[in-house]
Amino acid sequence: MSKVSDKAEKAGIVDKIKGYVRLARPKQWIKNLFVFAALIFAKHVFDVDYFTKVLLAFLCFCMISACVYIINDVVDAEKDRLHPKKKLRPIASGMISKTEALVFLAVLLPVAVTFAFMLDTSFALVLLLYFANNILYSIKVKHMVILDVMSIALGFLLRVIGGALVIKVYISPWILLCTLLLSLFLGFSKRRNELVVLENGANSHRKILKEYSLEFIDNMLSIVTACTVMAYSLYTFMSSNENYYMMLTIPYVLYGIFRYQYIIYQKKEGGSPEETVLSDLPLMINIILWALTSIIILYVE
Structure with missing residues (x-):
């Protein structure tokens, strides 16, 4: 015993x-x-x-x-x-x-x-x-x-x-701006997922959700997505005086944002950004490739 x-x-x-x-x-x-x-x-x-x-x-x-x-x-x-x-x-x-x-x-x-x-x-x-x-x-x-x-x-x-x-x-202020816009994108995506997952019980779980609607959040996501891509693109144009190779990383950012939208709209996920990244292999590979490419461009003259 x-x-x-x-x-x-x-x-x-x-x-x-x-x-x-x-x-x-x-x-x-x-x-x-x-x-x-x-x-x-x-x-x-x-x-x-x-x-x-x-x-x-x-x-x-x-x-x-x-x-x-x-x-x-x-x-x-x-x-x-x-x-x-x-x-x-x-x-x-x-x-x-x-x-x-x-x-x-x-x-x-x-x-x-x-x-x-x-x-x-x-x-x-x-x-x-x-x-x-x-x-x-x-x-x-x-x-x-x-x-x-x-x-x-x-x-x-x-x-x-x-x-x-x-x-x-x-x-760089451009990095701060891109961070702000990307985090707004993730935040509104999280709210959208909560509305979809909880449906009629959304208000009882989080009162603020009654102030949101799918149409409103989708409009916010459209604005933030466009601004994020534009801000990052402008950063790559101005990152170095005569080095425009950072522009090569723009496709990674485009794919990452489009892939994340695919996840929240088609798979009905995105309530937890970290779990989304860790569970979606294409998205994770894309982030790793972006990081490696950026480091190579920045550090190899």
């Missing part, structure tokens, strides 16, 4: 650990890769000191993102139980209690902030601004039409800015 109970206890501990890992949502950390944008475009990828600092900045964003996800899951636990996928989250499913989640938050948040200040003060302030933006989003902004998506976009911008500040390099 003791062996059986010991096995059951060990299994319970393993399940609890898995619950904490899922609570931190490591799959969504892929969004923190935007921190590396400044490193790549400032041509310091192969500089060990610069790369190490940005890698540590990436880890800081992963920890602070986990804190944000914990808070969101605690606040939205009841609503998540009404969602076909979100009901499986640790708190909504009962795997982790709200008290356990808050204790985890109380440990992780100070570690993330302290580590960030040890890395760079300016970067730490951006990290805190990112955290404050997400808290404000959870409390108020997520109930404000259009501003809710713009708040999500601000989070992506802060990642790029943080990555630039930690290594003290200049970041």
